[in-house]
């Protein structure tokens with residue numbers, strides 16, 4: 001399949017064929033590809049829980065309101081955000097980028113580029129991703145509103161804005177995964193119909209983690225697998241050329 005065909009093949013599948021199991025290493029490889037998704041500031045504040053254990057699958061399916069998309073699935077992937085890991089990830093990216101600059105930048109520009117990265121990942125990222133009962137967000141808004149009087153600036157800096165940023169990036173990883181799966185001829189269904197408290201407990205997630213999306217996986221069961229034809233509003237209602 002070419003990309004056009006893959007995107008047409010991908011449907012949200014609600015009933016999977018129990019007789020067609022998935023190859024676990026291939027699913028894992030699709031998750032490696034998912035990690036190539038673009039993400040805000042390359043902070044990679046995500047984790048992918050690849051569930052193959054039948055007992056755990058049953059518990060997760062129950063937390064997903066016992067939808068057939070999970071109860072008939074062969075495997076399940078849970079995409080989780082980890083905003084709480086922002087310092088660790090920022091340090092990792094900073095260390096990598098310093099090496100990157102040393103390997104790939106002209107010598108006379110290296111010192112300035114390294115200084116810029118140190119400011120960005122060492123100071124700005126920790127300031128942007130830190131949370132404290134909404135107060136740090138208010139502080140950031142005050143700073144950006146003041147600077148914004150004089151120049152253009154990113155204004156989505158409240159604690160809920162940043163949480164959206166983290167979820168947006170994680171959802172791009174989930175979509176990349178679903179496309180990679182379709183490329184293998186495998187089916188998926190993204191779900192947000194779940195009991196997040198129950199799911200957190202089943203997966204034993206740490207406090208700072210949040211479930212972004214559950215993606216069930218398998219091979220569709222004939223015509224039963226999908227709910228009929230694909231519905232999309234006419235393209236001219238959503239396409240605006242200016």
Ligand SMILES: Cc1cc2nc3c(=O)[nH]c(=O)nc-3n(C[C@H](O)[C@H](O)[C@H](O)COP(=O)(O)O)c2cc1C
Pocket residue numbers: 010011012013014067069189190191192193194213230
């Ligand atoms: C964030 C998100 C949450 C979704 N949650 C559910 C869900 O809980 N249960 C379900 O059956 N489908 C769920 N879907 C699938 C959508 O219903 C589906 O993508 C939409 O109807 C379009 O169909 P298609 O994916 O076959 O093109 C979800 C999709 C997204 C992107």
